[in-house]
Amino acid sequence: MPLYTRHSSYLPDKIKLTQLRTFPAIRFALISFFTFICIASSWAQPQITLPLSKPGICNYITPVMASNATVAAVSDVHGLLAIGHGVAFSEAHVSLFKLDAKGIPAPIATQILLPKPMELTKHKNYVLGLAFHPKLPLLYVWQDINVPYTNPVPPVPLGTLQFDHLCILNLAKDPPQLITSICRGVEFIHNQGGGGLAIDALGSHLYVPNLREITNAGSWRFGRYPLDAEGLPVVVESKEPLGIRIKKLEDLNAANKVSPPQLTPTAYIDLFRQNFYGSAHMIVPVGKDAVISSGNMGLMAWRPDDKIMPLQGVPMKQAGQVLFAVHPSHPAIFVTSCNGTSESFSRAEQVEGFLTLLPKQYILPMGKLTGPPIILPKQKKIVLGGAYHLLVMDLDEKAYPTGDPTHVYVNTPAAKALVYSEKFDRAYVGTEISK
Amino acid sequence: MSLRTQVISTFYGRLSCVFMSLVFASTVSARTITITAESCDEMACISALVPRLSWAMGGDNKINNAHGTLYFNSNTALFLRFPIKDLIPKGQRITKAELTIAPNYIAGIPEINVRRLLAEWGSGVCYQYRMTYPQKIEWSQPGARGNSSDRANKNSATFKFSKVGEQTADVTEDIELWYTGASPNRGWIFTMDINNWAYFLSPYSPQSGGSKTWKLQISFEPL
Numbered sequence: 001m002p003l004y005t006r007h008s009s010y011l012p013d014k015i016k017l018t019q020l021r022t023f024p025a026i027r028f029a030l031i032s033f034f035t036f037i038c039i040a041s042s043w044a045q046p047q048i049t050l051p052l053s054k055p056g057i058c059n060y061i062t063p064v065m066a067s068n069a070t071v072a073a074v075s076d077v078h079g080l081l082a083i084g085h086g087v088a089f090s091e092a093h094v095s096l097f098k099l100d101a102k103g104i105p106a107p108i109a110t111q112i113l114l115p116k117p118m119e120l121t122k123h124k125n126y127v128l129g130l131a132f133h134p135k136l137p138l139l140y141v142w143q144d145i146n147v148p149y150t151n152p153v154p155p156v157p158l159g160t161l162q163f164d165h166l167c168i169l170n171l172a173k174d175p176p177q178l179i180t181s182i183c184r185g186v187e188f189i190h191n192q193g194g195g196g197l198a199i200d201a202l203g204s205h206l207y208v209p210n211l212r213e214i215t216n217a218g219s220w221r222f223g224r225y226p227l228d229a230e231g232l233p234v235v236v237e238s239k240e241p242l243g244i245r246i247k248k249l250e251d252l253n254a255a256n257k258v259s260p261p262q263l264t265p266t267a268y269i270d271l272f273r274q275n276f277y278g279s280a281h282m283i284v285p286v287g288k289d290a291v292i293s294s295g296n297m298g299l300m301a302w303r304p305d306d307k308i309m310p311l312q313g314v315p316m317k318q319a320g321q322v323l324f325a326v327h328p329s330h331p332a333i334f335v336t337s338c339n340g341t342s343e344s345f346s347r348a349e350q351v352e353g354f355l356t357l358l359p360k361q362y363i364l365p366m367g368k369l370t371g372p373p374i375i376l377p378k379q380k381k382i383v384l385g386g387a388y389h390l391l392v393m394d395l396d397e398k399a400y401p402t403g404d405p406t407h408v409y410v411n412t413p414a415a416k417a418l419v420y421s422e423k424f425d426r427a428y429v430g431t432e433i434s435k
Numbered sequence: 436m437s438l439r440t441q442v443i444s445t446f447y448g449r450l451s452c453v454f455m456s457l458v459f460a461s462t463v464s465a466r467t468i469t470i471t472a473e474s475c476d477e478m479a480c481i482s483a484l485v486p487r488l489s490w491a492m493g494g495d496n497k498i499n500n501a502h503g504t505l506y507f508n509s510n511t512a513l514f515l516r517f518p519i520k521d522l523i524p525k526g527q528r529i530t531k532a533e534l535t536i537a538p539n540y541i542a543g544i545p546e547i548n549v550r551r552l553l554a555e556w557g558s559g560v561c562y563q564y565r566m567t568y569p570q571k572i573e574w575s576q577p578g579a580r581g582n583s584s585d586r587a588n589k590n591s592a593t594f595k596f597s598k599v600g601e602q603t604a605d606v607t608e609d610i611e612l613w614y615t616g617a618s619p620n621r622g623w624i625f626t627m628d629i630n631n632w633a634y635f636l637s638p639y640s641p642q643s644g645g646s647k648t649w650k651l652q653i654s655f656e657p658l
Contacts (some may be wrong), residue, residue, distance in 0.1 A: 270500040297502065297642070309485045313500040317641040331558045331568050351559035351568045355501075356489035358478045358639065 047344075048401075049363040050393075056406030058392055060379055061427045063410055064105050066095045069417035069430025073139075074099075075132035076423035078171060081105050082139055083417050083430045084127025087146060093127050094141060094169075096176065103424025110175050114143050114167050119159030123147050128278070129197025129209065137171035138179075138231045140206060142197040149191040151218035151274060161185050164253065166197075166208060168231070180246050182233065185256035187214055194277030194321045196293065199227070200285040206233055207291055209280035211259075213266055220272035220279035222293065223260030224304060235261065262304045264311050271295055271313045277321040282372065284326045290353025292333060294322040299335065299348055301355045314355045316346055323372035325382070326350065328422075330399035334373040334382055335359070338416065343367040345384060347400065362401055364391060370414035375399075378425045385415030390429060465530070465656035470522060472638035472649035477516040477622060479560045480639075483578055484510050486562040492637055503645075505637045507538075507547070509630035512578055514552065514560070515638060516622025517651055519613040527655040532610035534592055535650040536625075536635065537601040543631035549592040551609055552621040554585045579624055586624050596633060610653055 064072075064081065068089035073082045081097040092111030099105055116125045129142035147160045164181035165188050188210055195209035205224045213219040225233035230242050235258050238245050252258050266272060272279050275296035283293045290303045298316035316322060320339035327333070331349040336342060343366065348359040364384075371385020375395075382401060384391040389407040396402040410431050417430030472478070480501070482491035491499060493506025505513065523529075534549065554574065559567025562578045565585070575581030582588040592604030613620035627633070636645030 265497045267498045267500070270502055271498065309488060309497055309499050311498045312488060312490065313498070313502065314490055315500075315502040315640070315642050319642070349558050354487055354489060354559060354561070354567075356479070356559050356561075356567075357557070358475060359641075 047361045047363055051404050052365050053391055053405040053407040056392060056408055058408050060376065060425065061390060061408060061429060063431045064097060064428050065433045066430040067433055071127060071130055072417035072419040072428060072430055073130035073132055074419045074421045074428060076421055077134065078132060078137055080171065081428055082130045084130050087124040087126045093125065093143065103421055103426045112176060114141060115178065115181055116145060117159030117162045119157060120145060120163060128192065128195035131197045131199045133199060133231045134201055134203045136231045139169040139171055140197055141167045141169065142195050142209065143167060144192055144195065145190050147190055149189055153217050180250055182249060182253040182258050183208065184253060187211055187259055189220065192278035194281040196280050196283035198283040198285055198291065203227055207283045208260060210278040211263065218274050219266040219268045221264040221266045222280040223263040225260050264302050271297055271300055273297055281321050282323050286326055286350060287352045292326055292350055294324055296320065296322060298322060299355055301350060301353050303353050312355055314348065316359060317361055325373045325375045327375050327399050328377050332399040334375065336369045336373050336384055338370050342369045345373060364405060367391060371416040371418050374418050374420045374427055376420055376427060383427055385418050387413055390415055465654065467652060467654040468522065469650055469652045470517060472515060472646035474517060475515050476518040478639055479514040480505065481512050481562040481578060482510045483562050489560050501637060501639050503637055505635040507627060507633045507635060509627045513625040514622050516620060519610060519620055523614055523653065523655055526658050528658050529607060529611045529614055529653065529655050531654040532607045533603045533652045534606045535601050535603045536594060537648045538596055538599050538633040538635050540634035541596050541599055541632065545596050545627055545631035545633040546629060547594045547633065548590045548626050548628060549623050550590055551587040551618065552579065552624050553587060555621060
């Protein structure tokens with residue numbers, strides 16, 4: 001007879017020993033419960049463990065069929081949804097969906113292929129970052145090429161240093177036309193799995209990822225370009241006509257002289273440690289002249305014009321690709337690690353581009369997060385990308401997660417392309433095409 | 436039932452009995468718990484040198500990182516708040532509480548003073564402001580140095596380091612005040628009045644063990 005029968009009086013009467021034998025899950029849950037009580041009463045941790053999610057339906061989430069979708073951006077001004085594709089999808093690098101008056105994407109997308117040097121035909125280029133200009137009909141795309149990158153950098157195939165990471169597309173044309181592509185040479189790292197691209201709300205600066213010191217392949221950083229009235233990155237001041245400015249920019253690019261005028265300091269140990277997802281996994285402008293960014297160590301705040309301390313880092317428990325969402329009206333930042341095994345997200349805070357207070361970690365049993373969080377401020381919800389599901393949680397009046405999580409099935413092994421439209425109060429998620 | 440299942444059942448049975456015994460026993464006898472900075476529910480580090488930063492653990496080359504080392508000098512103030520009421524069951528009497536900190540480098544003989552914070556602080560806390568959201572509110576003196584307004588007018592504990600390593604101070608009165616609710620728990624402020632240097636492993640270190648070096652041991656017994 002098992003020993004614990006002698007102590008079965010501790011158990012509720014209705015749970016008989018035979019039931020415990022028959023249902024290991026009940027037995028395990030019971031033991032876990034008492035274990036939790038013991039631990040919680042003596043070793044409280046700054047973690048909140050959430051219950052297992054329940055299945056749910058969310059009519060404010062719109063699946064958009066786009067194979068191997070890795071990143072998404074939406075423009076409420078232009079009524080367009082852009083989805084970037086990874087290396088597994090060869091038909092297009094960007095799919096551009098027109099949104100109707102209700103925010104429903106058109107069933108057929110305009111598919112855009114991005115340029116790469118002819119010498120790199122055996123290598124695949126893929127999209128890491130997308131950003132619409134807030135006023136002008138322009139789409140900025142950050143692309144990468146799967147030519148291996150290590151420190152020191154191994155010999156690279158011909159054409160690698162002529163690969164342009166930044167493409168600027170004119171959306172006023174149908175189909176959209178490439179205006180120019182820049183950001184090439186040794187200063188830009190390649191073969192990364194992440195790299196955020198962002199424009200501030202005024203359209204005054206474009207933030208670009210995945211830069212390095214020319215003299216040190218392991219010393220990474222990111223930077224920003226001022227944008228001119230036509231949305232063109234300003235490398236040297238010029239008041240000449242647009243065509244001439246583009247030509248000059250391309251000439252400078254060919255000479256590897258288009259380094260962003262403002263760059264973050266480098267910190268290769270604590271902030272920009274070499275990893276698979278680049279120097280800035282994500283970039284979100286906040287306040288005036290400030291951005292929140294993420295690296296594999298956690299969150300960063302960069303205030304380029306702050307003369308005292310322009311770069312600040314706050315590490316997070318998560319490792320891998322760190323993606324986040326900044327609440328538009330509260331200090332909350334929700335942070336996830338998108339490695340497919342992560343079972344937690346965190347709530348950090350920022351005010352005016354200054355990271356503040358102690359991040360709180362929320363454990364999601366069986367969460368398996370794969371993509372970024374997005375915030376639906378009108379619905380007071382947070383949505384997190386997972387493997388074949390999205391996790392949805394309510395937010396209270398101070399933007400803290402509350403209630404039980406629910407999960408919604410989506411047809412993708414890794415929900416990565418997630419974006420929210422304020423105008424339509426709708427979230428879009430890139431999914432695989434049903435077969 | 437297979438042999439393996441029986442063995443597992445026996446193991447879990449014993450385990451559950453031990454835990455249940457602990458639960459019941461804990462409610463009737465004195466206990467001592469040791470918690471670390473991992474258990475803090477709020478934390479900040481401010482500095483006169485970077486008056487808007489909430490995480491001013493120290494840095495150079497225009498970079499400040501909360502991770503790694505806390506470079507403590509007279510410009511620095513560290514805030515730690517332990518959720519005392521959540522950690523100790525109701526109906527207890529605090530019999531002893533000790534705070535332990537451990538610098539791993541010192542220059543001179545640094546003296547670190549610990550006081551209770553009196554003013555409410557929150558999002559955006561920094562040297563200049565005790566919060567910047569939902570509105571900017573300044574400390575009565577920059578850096579939370581206002582006695583009887585920002586912080587208590589006397590030290591709860593003083594650590595004087597003539598060598599590196601752990602040092603412990605009695606903080607029973609503070610824990611009792613917070614536990615009973617006689618004083619709202621706004622945490623402690625650690626300051627250095629005479630400029631010296633003391634380096635600590637950062638109390639906020641989610642990717643390393645620094646937080647475990649900041650310890651609070653509390654003994655309590657039923658009333």
